[in-house]
Amino acid sequence: MFAEVIINSNAKDLNKVFDYIVPNDMKDKIKVGTRVFVPFGKGEKLEDGFIINLKSKSEFANKEIAKIEGEFLSEDKIVLAKLMARKYFCNVSDCIRLMLPPGTGGKKISSRAKEKTGNFVFLNKKIEEIDNLIVENKIKSEKQKRVLKFLEKNDGIYLPDLEIITDVSKAIIKTLEKNGFLKIEEMQIERNPFINKNVVKDTKKILNEEQKRCFDSINFCIENNEFSRHLIYGITGSGKTEIYLQLIEKVIQKQKTAIILVPEISLTPQMVDRFLARFGDIVAVLHSKLSVGERYDEWQKISNGEAKIVIGARSAIFAPVKNLGIIIIDEEHDISYKSDATPRYNAKDLAKYLAEKNNCPLVFGSATPDINTMYQAKNNKIALYTLTKRATNSELPEIEIIDLRNELAIGNKSMLSYKLQKEILENLKNKKQTILYLNRRGYSTFIMCRECGYVARCKNCNISLTYHMKENKLKCHYCGFETNVIKQCPSCGSNKVKYFGTGTQKLETEIHKLYPEASTIRLDIDTVTKKNSHEKILNSFKNENIDILIGTQMVVKGHHFPNVTLVGVVSADGSLNLDDYRAVEKTFQTLVQVSGRSGREQKGKVIIQTYNPDHYAIIDSQKQDYDLFYNQEIELRKMLNYPPFCDIIMIRFSGENLEEIKRLSNIVYKKIKSINLETISIYKPVSSPIDRIKNKYRWRIIIKCKLNSKMLDIINYALEDEKIKKNKNISIIVDINPNSMS
Ligand code: ADP
C-alpha cells in the first residue's frame, strides 16, 4: 500500500503530493487524514504531514512512512482542504492547519479537565526587549528562541502544553526562568473561560407573527433534512437571535449539531451568555482571545461530541462537529467573514458548501444585509424574511445631518458642529451618556510643511505618518514604525510644519477643553492592548456611567447601553471616498449600526456630520432605509459591472525588487490575456494605491469575471510558471472579492 502525503509547510514548491510506502505494521492504523512523519530531503530529516490518499500502486514511492502521531482528520476535511487550495490559490497544508485544534499545529496536548491547579508560563520581559535580544543574536539557542517566540503570542500557557507544542524539554524552560526571561506560576485551571457563574436559566419566548413565519419555514427544512439558504433581515432588537435559539433547539432535539458564526468583535460574554442560559454546557466557544489550552479544550469538547453548539468567529466554520444540523451566520454583512491572510477564504462560501453536504439550512441574519446576499434573496436563491418591529417595541432614534461646509462658513473651526456641541452639553446636564464615533485613531493624521508641501511619510511604506500625542511620536499605522516629532521641515528647513487632520486622540483633547467636567473613555487599537481590555472599556463606560465614549469602528457594534441617548458621527466621509467599490456600502452599514447605539431604552438622537450631505448613503442612513439604499446601490453596481454582477480577482505581487515585480506581473498578465476570453476584463499590472508597505513594493492585476471552474483553471495555469515558482523573492497572492483593494 502507498500513501500520498502533503508536507506541513507553506513553501510554494512543497505544495505537491509526495508518495510513500506504508510499512506492513502500519496498514491497519492508517487512513486518509492520518498525521504522519516521513523522511524528506537530503538529510532524511523527518517532516510531518497528512495522508490525503491511499493507493495500491506508485511509480515514485521509495521511502517508508516513519511514524504516526497526533491528530487525525476526517476524510471530508481532507476533501475540503483540497478544494480550498484550488479555489483560494494556496497550499493544501495551509488549509489543513485551519482544521486542526488551534495553535497546536496538529500536536496532541494534554487535557486538563481533571486537574485543579497547574503550572503556567509567563514572559518576564517586554516583547520588544526579547525581539531585540534575538535580532542582536544575544539569545542563540534555537529552542530558547522558539519558546520565547511562542510565548509572545501565547503568554500564560500551561507548562506541559508548552513543552509539547514547542518540542523542548522542561530543562530548557527552567533555564529561561533562571535567566529571568520567564516566570512560572501555579494557578487554578479554568476549564471554560466563558462560564459565567450567574447565568440564569432562560426560557424561550413566544414568537411574534413575523418571527413565527420565519421560524416555521426554516424549521421545515430542518425537519426534512433539506439544504436551503435563508436571510433574516431585521433591525437590531427585532428578535433574530431568539429565532436562532429556537431553531437550534429543534436541531438539538434531532440529535444534530449547530455552528453559529458571529463577528469576532461581537463575541462578547453577554452574547455567549444568552446561548449558555438557554442550552447550558453543550455550548463551546471558539475565540482568538482564548489561550491555546482553552481553545484546545473547546475543540476537544466538540470533537468528542460533548459540545453540540459551536459559537465562534470565522474559523469556527472548521470546528470538528459531526452531524451538522444548521449553520447560522449573524451580522452576515460583516467583512470579517472573509479572511485577509492565506488561505484567503470566505467563511460564507464554505458554510454553503458544508450546509449542502450535510443537507441542512444555512441562515444569514443582518439589519443591513450584504448587497450580494440581498441580491440573491431578491432573485429567489435565498429565502427572505423581513422583521419590521423591534421585539420590545422601543422607538428608533431621531437622526439629523449636519453640513460641515456651513460650519466652516460661519467660522466654526472645531471638529464638532455647534449643534452637536449643544446636544452633548444637554446630555451632560441630563446625566445621559454620549458616544462619539470617528474612524481615525491618533491625534493628527498627517504632517505637512506649508512652505514646500513636504509630507512626513513612513520610511518603509508610502503612507503618511500619524501624530500620537500621548507618546509624542509619529507612527505608521501599517508597519508600526515610530519616529520623533518634527518641528523643522527635513526638506526645506522651514519651521512652518503643521499638523493636519484629526483622530480620536485629538477629539478627546477637544472634548476636555469644551467640557472640562465631563468624564471620557476612549476605545481604539491604541487603548485596547491587553486581553479583554476591549470588554473592560465598554463595561466601565456602562457601569461607571462615564459621560462620553470616543472611539473608532470598535464602538459600532456589540453592546447594549441603556443610558446612551446621543450618538455623534464626527465625520461620515472618511470611508466614502476610498478607492473601493464597497466603500459606499460600508459607510451606509456603519452609519445605520452606530445610529442603533442610541436610544435603546429611551428616546435617542443621532447627529451625522458630513461634507457630503447629498450623498445617497448619508441620506438613506438618515432615513434608516435599507431598501432605498439597496435599490440605488444595485443600479450603480450593474452599470459599472461590480459584484454581484461579476467577481473581482486581485492578483498582488509584492517584494523588494521593483523590476522583478514588473517582469513577473507581466508574465502572468500576458498568459491570462492570451486566452482571450470575452467574458473577462483584465487590467494591466499597475502599482497598488498603497504602493509600498514595509519596504516591499506592491503591484496588482485586477480581473473582473464570473469566477467559475474554468476561470480557476486559467488562473492556476497562469501561476504555474517555472519562472514564477523559482522566484522566492516575490510573493504572489490571489484574493477573490477582497475586503480592501488598497
Ligand atoms: P436581535 O438578535 O434581532 O437583535 P433579539 O433576539 O436579541 O434581537 O431580541 C431583542 C430582545 O427582545 C431580547 O431581549 C429578546 O429576549 C427579546 N425578544 C425577542 N423575541 C421576543 C418575543 N417574541 N417576545 C418577547 N421578547 C422577545
Ligand code: ZN
Ligand atoms: Zn510603515
Ligand code: ZN
Ligand atoms: Zn518644507
